[in-house]
Amino acid sequence: MSLPVSTPLPPRRTGAASVADPPRTRAGRPPRSRAAGAAAGVLLWGYAAVALTPLLVMVSSSLRTEADLADRPLGLPLHPVFENYARAWSDGNFSTYFTNSVLVTCGSVLLGTGVSVLAAYALARYRFFGHGVMSAYFLAGLMLPIRLGIVPVFYLLNSLGLIDSRIGLICVYAASGVPFSVFVLTAFFRQLPAELEEAARMDGAGELRIFAQIMVPLVRPALMTVALFQFIPLWNDFFFPLVLIGNSDKYTLPVGLTHFVAEFETAHAQLNAGLVITTIPLVVLFLLATKQIVAGLTAGMSR
Amino acid sequence: MVQARQRRLTAGSRGAFVGRPGKPGRSRRPGHPARPGRLGTPRRRLLLALLLPGLTLYTLFIVYPLVSALQYSLFRWSGTRQSGFAGLANFGDLFTRYPLSEQVWRALEHNVLFFVGTMLVQNTAGLTFAVLLHRSRRGKRFLQTVFTLPHMVSPIVVGYLWSAMLNPQFGVVNATFRAVGLDALAQPWRGDPNLALPVAICVNAWQWIGFPMLLFGAALAGIPEEYHEAARCDGASAWHTFRRVTLPLLTPAIGIVSVLTFVGNFNVLDLIYSLEGSQGNPAGATDVLGLLFYRTAYQNPDANAIGQSSALAVCMFVLIFGTALAASRVFRRMEDRLK
Numbered sequence: 066m067s068l069p070v071s072t073p074l075p076p077r078r079t080g081a082a083s084v085a086d087p088p089r090t091r092a093g094r095p096p097r098s099r100a101a102g103a104a105a106g107v108l109l110w111g112y113a114a115v116a117l118t119p120l121l122v123m124v125s126s127s128l129r130t131e132a133d134l135a136d137r138p139l140g141l142p143l144h145p146v147f148e149n150y151a152r153a154w155s156d157g158n159f160s161t162y163f164t165n166s167v168l169v170t171c172g173s174v175l176l177g178t179g180v181s182v183l184a185a186y187a188l189a190r191y192r193f194f195g196h197g198v199m200s201a202y203f204l205a206g207l208m209l210p211i212r213l214g215i216v217p218v219f220y221l222l223n224s225l226g227l228i229d230s231r232i233g234l235i236c237v238y239a240a241s242g243v244p245f246s247v248f249v250l251t252a253f254f255r256q257l258p259a260e261l262e263e264a265a266r267m268d269g270a271g272e273l274r275i276f277a278q279i280m281v282p283l284v285r286p287a288l289m290t291v292a293l294f295q296f297i298p299l300w301n302d303f304f305f306p307l308v309l310i311g312n313s314d315k316y317t318l319p320v321g322l323t324h325f326v327a328e329f330e331t332a333h334a335q336l337n338a339g340l341v342i343t344t345i346p347l348v349v350l351f352l353l354a355t356k357q358i359v360a361g362l363t364a365g366m367s368r
Numbered sequence: 369m370v371q372a373r374q375r376r377l378t379a380g381s382r383g384a385f386v387g388r389p390g391k392p393g394r395s396r397r398p399g400h401p402a403r404p405g406r407l408g409t410p411r412r413r414l415l416l417a418l419l420l421p422g423l424t425l426y427t428l429f430i431v432y433p434l435v436s437a438l439q440y441s442l443f444r445w446s447g448t449r450q451s452g453f454a455g456l457a458n459f460g461d462l463f464t465r466y467p468l469s470e471q472v473w474r475a476l477e478h479n480v481l482f483f484v485g486t487m488l489v490q491n492t493a494g495l496t497f498a499v500l501l502h503r504s505r506r507g508k509r510f511l512q513t514v515f516t517l518p519h520m521v522s523p524i525v526v527g528y529l530w531s532a533m534l535n536p537q538f539g540v541v542n543a544t545f546r547a548v549g550l551d552a553l554a555q556p557w558r559g560d561p562n563l564a565l566p567v568a569i570c571v572n573a574w575q576w577i578g579f580p581m582l583l584f585g586a587a588l589a590g591i592p593e594e595y596h597e598a599a600r601c602d603g604a605s606a607w608h609t610f611r612r613v614t615l616p617l618l619t620p621a622i623g624i625v626s627v628l629t630f631v632g633n634f635n636v637l638d639l640i641y642s643l644e645g646s647q648g649n650p651a652g653a654t655d656v657l658g659l660l661f662y663r664t665a666y667q668n669p670d671a672n673a674i675g676q677s678s679a680l681a682v683c684m685f686v687l688i689f690g691t692a693l694a695a696s697r698v699f700r701r702m703e704d705r706l707k
Binding site for chain 1 (some may be wrong): 410411414415417418419420421422423425426428429430431432433434436439440448493497498500501503504505511512513514515516517518520521522523524525528529532533538539540542543544547552574577578579582583585586606631634635637638641658661662665666674677678681682684685689690692693
């Protein structure tokens with residue numbers, strides 16, 4: 066697993082797991098436990114169907130016509146039509162929402178990760194007055210219900226002229242990712258051996274150079290995890306743009322969806338196309354980076 | 369065991385590193401003990417440059433608004449302007465002024481039910497799947513991925529997707545029941561006040577089940593197999609081994625999952641919004657604190673909307689943060705007793 070410090074557990078696949086399944090469990094098992102094994106299989110694969118079916122229904126509905134959907138709820142897209150996507154993309158404004166989501170999410174992740182790397186480096190590699198307080202201050206953010214500050218956030222952005230603005234949203238989003246990122250990155254920076262830094266200093270490298278050219282490249286896997294972990298909830302977030310963005314040209318996908326539903330109440334097939342458009346990027350991301358995402362999810366173990 | 373080792377490792381590398389004299393401040397004499405540098409020394413400037421961006425962003429957009437909410441709650445508001453100190457009057461409004469006084473308790477009740485239901489349905493199933501997957505080898509990776517896939521989907525998408533599937537006439541769920549002759553099971557899932565909340569709990573569980581499953585899976589992988597071996601040698605049944613050996617050792621993981629479920633459930637809003645609308649239909653049967661807070665702030669005809677919603681925010685903050693903190697402490701103590 067790529068999170069050795071913040072996941073205080075051995076890698077699942079190599080360590081205990083392989084010890085746990087010696088051949089003994091295969092051949093010499095009594096009939097009762099073989100039946101139990103079969104029942105477990107049925108349960109697991111049965112639930113896999115439950116987990117997948119709704120997503121397949123979503124894709125299938127997006128490829129059928131409105132009339133077909135109303136006539137045969139259980140029908141399949143035997144003659145798939147892509148018209149729903151075309152219309153949702155242009156008439157339904159999903160092109161705008163998609164662009165906004167990409168801009169806002171990527172901007173937030175870059176800004177949030179950027180400032181977190183700097184702060185985490187300071188917290189991990191230097192000791193200074195107020196170090197403990199500062200660490201605790203960042204750490205406290207892990208459990209703060211930040212949505213409850215929405216009214217003051219609104220007035221704060223208003224006074225900065227950032228209401229109805231993607232920049233304003235990016236600032237709030239980037240800030241919301243700071244506690245988790247600082248937490249994970251600090252753990253990683255702490256792990257790096259001191260000798261590296263000493264050697265670099267002997268060779269005459271300055272503090273900034275050590276940071277940028279030696280330390281940061283070494284925590285690249287952690288950076289990936291942290292970035293992914295900001296990306297997912299921010300891409301999916303609905304509450305902040307609902308309140309902070311009033312202009313539909315600047316809606317992100319989740320708010321755009323509610324807007325679409327309110328406007329085209331009966332366009333079920335198109336709505337499904339919109340749902341797929343919203344979901345696809347994260348599903349692709351998840352399938353590409355399953356390992357990092359799983360590692361990040363289980364990083365909560367050490368909190 | 370592993371935990372202790374890693375803690376020692378990190379502590380060791382840190383100790384060997386940080387206290388070393390004459391490190392970052394080049395102006396400092398070698399051998400001089402580490403001390404806070406004066407303002408303007410290169411070390412101080414470097415530290416400021418590193419810490420300040422993150423600190424500013426986090427303080428300005430997260431901490432300051434939460435502190436301001438407390439201040440807002442102590443003032444009476446007319447529209448967007450403060451019109452005098454109100455003391456605790458806004459808090460009084462929450463519990464005495466109709467309809468808020470009724471809605472607050474109803475929403476709180478729904479949140480509690482939502483939490484209890486999620487613990488029973490989602491986390492129990494998550495633990496079961498984790499245990500079964502821990503033993504099985506074939507398809508483990510694949511199953512984990514599939515179970516976790518809905519976790520990636522936005523709660524808004526999940527809400528709209530399921531409201532289409534649960535549609536009484538055209539929905540896939542009822543159509544399936546009718547197709548197999550179980551017409552009695554074809555219910556108005558989202559429209560029946562008695563069914564709406566349990567349905568919302570199940571939909572939420574469908575989305576989040578991968579999370580407890582992965583956490584419990586990681587925790588199970590950390591339990592040495594010898595413990596189970598020993599129990600089996602002593603003649604303990606599989607259930608006994610699980611109940612007396614595995615479950616107690618999972619206490620830390622159960623604690624984390626419970627706290628995170630609590631925080632998540634008391635913040636729930638998106639899913640209910642897309643499944644049942646901003647009013648928590650039908651007839652408020654799925655109204656929760658998150659939705660009520662949103663409506664009190666942004667759909668409230670009262671001129672004192674900001675005062676009232678801020679008071680509600682403060683109450684929710686105390687409830688969520690306080691409970692999470694207290695629960696973490698209790699679980700930590702249970703964990704210590706384990707060692």
